[in-house]
Amino acid sequence: MNTADKTRLLREMLFARRFEERCYEAYVERKIGGFLHLYPGQEACCHGVLEAARPGRDYVITGYRDHIHAIKCGTDPRAVMAELFGKESGCSRGRGGSMHIFDVAHRFMGGYALVGGPFPLAAGMAKAIKLKGDDDIAICFLGDAANNQGAFHEALNMASLWRLPVLYVTENNLYGIGTHIERSSAVTEQYRRAAAYAIPAKQVDGQDIELVYAAAQEAVGHVRAGKGPYLLELMTYRYRGHSMSDSNAYRSKEEEQAWGRRDPITILRDRLIAAGELTAEGYQALERAIIEEIENEIIPFAEEAPQPDPVELERYVLAENDPWVMGGAS
Amino acid sequence: MAEIRYWEAIRRAHDEEMAHDPLVIALGEDIGLVGGTYKATSGLYDKYGPERVIDTPIVEGGYTGLGIGASFLGVRPIIELMSVNFAWLAMDQMFNSAAKVRYMSGGQLSAPVVFRSPGGCAHQLGAQHSARMEKVFMGVAGLRVVTPSNPRQAYGLLKSAVRCNDPVFINEHELMYNIKGEVPDEEYFHPLEGSEVAREGSDVTLFGYNISVYWCLAAAGKLAEQGINAEVIDLYALAPLDRAGIRRSVSRTHRAVIVEEAEPAVGVGAEVMAIINEECFFELDAPPLRISARSVPIPYNRALEKAAIPNAGDVVRAVLNMFGK
Numbered sequence: 109m110n111t112a113d114k115t116r117l118l119r120e121m122l123f124a125r126r127f128e129e130r131c132y133e134a135y136v137e138r139k140i141g142g143f144l145h146l147y148p149g150q151e152a153c154c155h156g157v158l159e160a161a162r163p164g165r166d167y168v169i170t171g172y173r174d175h176i177h178a179i180k181c182g183t184d185p186r187a188v189m190a191e192l193f194g195k196e197s198g199c200s201r202g203r204g205g206s207m208h209i210f211d212v213a214h215r216f217m218g219g220y221a222l223v224g225g226p227f228p229l230a231a232g233m234a235k236a237i238k239l240k241g242d243d244d245i246a247i248c249f250l251g252d253a254a255n256n257q258g259a260f261h262e263a264l265n266m267a268s269l270w271r272l273p274v275l276y277v278t279e280n281n282l283y284g285i286g287t288h289i290e291r292s293s294a295v296t297e298q299y300r301r302a303a304a305y306a307i308p309a310k311q312v313d314g315q316d317i318e319l320v321y322a323a324a325q326e327a328v329g330h331v332r333a334g335k336g337p338y339l340l341e342l343m344t345y346r347y348r349g350h351s352m353s354d355s356n357a358y359r360s361k362e363e364e365q366a367w368g369r370r371d372p373i374t375i376l377r378d379r380l381i382a383a384g385e386l387t388a389e390g391y392q393a394l395e396r397a398i399i400e401e402i403e404n405e406i407i408p409f410a411e412e413a414p415q416p417d418p419v420e421l422e423r424y425v426l427a428e429n430d431p432w433v434m435g436g437a438s
Numbered sequence: 439m440a441e442i443r444y445w446e447a448i449r450r451a452h453d454e455e456m457a458h459d460p461l462v463i464a465l466g467e468d469i470g471l472v473g474g475t476y477k478a479t480s481g482l483y484d485k486y487g488p489e490r491v492i493d494t495p496i497v498e499g500g501y502t503g504l505g506i507g508a509s510f511l512g513v514r515p516i517i518e519l520m521s522v523n524f525a526w527l528a529m530d531q532m533f534n535s536a537a538k539v540r541y542m543s544g545g546q547l548s549a550p551v552v553f554r555s556p557g558g559c560a561h562q563l564g565a566q567h568s569a570r571m572e573k574v575f576m577g578v579a580g581l582r583v584v585t586p587s588n589p590r591q592a593y594g595l596l597k598s599a600v601r602c603n604d605p606v607f608i609n610e611h612e613l614m615y616n617i618k619g620e621v622p623d624e625e626y627f628h629p630l631e632g633s634e635v636a637r638e639g640s641d642v643t644l645f646g647y648n649i650s651v652y653w654c655l656a657a658a659g660k661l662a663e664q665g666i667n668a669e670v671i672d673l674y675a676l677a678p679l680d681r682a683g684i685r686r687s688v689s690r691t692h693r694a695v696i697v698e699e700a701e702p703a704v705g706v707g708a709e710v711m712a713i714i715n716e717e718c719f720f721e722l723d724a725p726p727l728r729i730s731a732r733s734v735p736i737p738y739n740r741a742l743e744k745a746a747i748p749n750a751g752d753v754v755r756a757v758l759n760m761f762g763k
Contacts, residue, residue, distance in 0.1 A: 427548065
């Protein structure tokens with residue numbers, strides 16, 4: 109990773125942080141409804157892993173904390189914000205919402221709201237890749253709590269048995285909604301679970317993007333080489349509650365402050381400044397430009413985008429004009 | 439036109455579709471090397487290999503989700519759930535992923551996947567192997583449900599379901615795999631919507647689907663001896679139901695009896711009665727009836743089991759009663 113890459117990643121992570129914080133404000137303003145799960149604190153996970161892959165070409169799937177994964181895959185942030193605003197110009201035409209961001213053109217195959225649901229879906233995408241003989245891979249991002257679902261074990265077993273090209277990324281933020289991992293998991297080190305299915309795995313500091321990137325390069329290389337699945341556990345922390353309806357009262361100030369001192373954006377920023385590759389003024393200019401883009405381009409786009417037409421309420425339930433419904437041409 | 443068995447018809451449809459499109463695959467428990475509990479995939483493992491005819495671990499949720507994920511990329515999986523009772527374990531993926539993905543992605547993504555599974559009561563299989571679950575599937579927007587009553591439908595419905603871009607659930611029956619019937623020698627695609635007139639009549643319409651079509655036909659034979667000319671409509675499509683076909687028949691016969699193997703609550707009978715109510719209430723000469731199973735977990739004891747499930751005699755008695763005979 110050269111200086112230009114690091115500076116770009118710093119910008120991407122800072123953009124992700126400000127984008128999510130602006131979502132928080134829009135939610136408070138009631139521009140965004142439903143459930144909203146935000147990503148601040150975990151930015152190095154998504155960006156470090158996908159930087160080592162081919163975002164927009166490899167197939168990515170995740171849970172409901174999905175805005176930033178889509179944007180890293182290439183989704184227009186304006187279309188993500190418009191989706192959160194429930195608009196027709198949203199990436200899922202206002203039918204999905206925060207938990208169901210989709211952008212198939214960029215191979216972001218969706219955010220799913222049943223905890224653990226994407227595990228077998230990702231294995232299935234990998235099966236399809238293998239059948240087609242492509243060198244793409246499937247990447248599944250989920251939280252540590254999802255690994256307690258049966259779907260985790262079922263999918264990892266099949267992925268290993270059939271040597272499917274799928275990378276499972278566990279973003280271990282220590283909490284399943286409001287329950288600490290020590291209170292929910294008999295084995296808290298998630299990477300150790302992969303051994304049960306003969307899948308190589310590694311645990312890495314998820315707050316240092318350079319470490320995430322290096323580990324992801326090895327993991328992606330393994331999967332792309334046809335050696336089967338890999339599990340990467342990234343130790344991280346979410347700053348906000350599980351969702352906007354979460355009081356976040358279950359964590360101590362000391363714990364939050366300790367993780368705040370290991371902020372992924374600060375770590376990379378300070379490293380670049382110490383190396384003389386960035387100035388404090390340069391960083392401030394970067395941040396100003398991001399805020400301007402969000403306020404001048406992204407929010408107005410979402411505000412002004414049209415509402416879906418109620419006439420189209422029942423559209424997209426089933427395929428349109430599918431000849432096989434009536435037995436094709438025969 | 440050759441006469442073949444129901445399982446042979448399903449096997450032929452698999453074979454033709456797998457030969458037609460290399461992205462058609464089959465997966466399920468014991469479907470490969472063993473050839474399937476009901477032989478519906480026999481011989482395909484040798485012909486198409488283990489990458490396309492996949493023996494899965496016994497993890498219904500897992501392999502159903504895997505098939506759905508593969509379908510996102512254009513693969514056309516035919517997923518066999520060995521018994522419909524096991525589908526409970528797969529329903530999260532069937533409903534939350536397959537049925538909803540087109541809608542919640544605003545039309546970008548779809549799950550062109552086929553689920554096939556035998557439902558119904560066989561012989562003394564007990565409460566956890568005797569479910570009739572069509573009512574559960576037909577209430578889910580985004581999922582098509584069909585249920586073949588004969589080999590021709592079993593063949594043609596599977597062919598169309600594989601090609602169709604929607605997820606389709608095919609409700610088969612444990613007791614029907616060995617029934618014989620004529621299937622066209624040439625390739626045939628059966629519509630996934632509509633209904634069929636299994637017997638023309640003018641006095642009363644008996645609505646059946648899957649195995650209950652046979653109870654209706656047997657009852658119609660007995661009723662003819664009593665001077666009642668019953669029409670039998672085969673509702674091979676349960677979602678969506680054929681509103682026009684239901685209206686057309688009831689508007690002619692003015693009487694309706696729905697015969698279902700399942701318990702009455704929120705079932706096919708209830709739904710067809712609601713459609714009759716909405717479409718042709720004023721055409722009716724008598725209140726519609728439904729003949730359903732008793733609302734019990736199916737007992738093991740053979741006599742109790744038989745008592746829980748309706749039969750042709752129940753249909754005959756109900757119709758005679760309707761006519762004041």
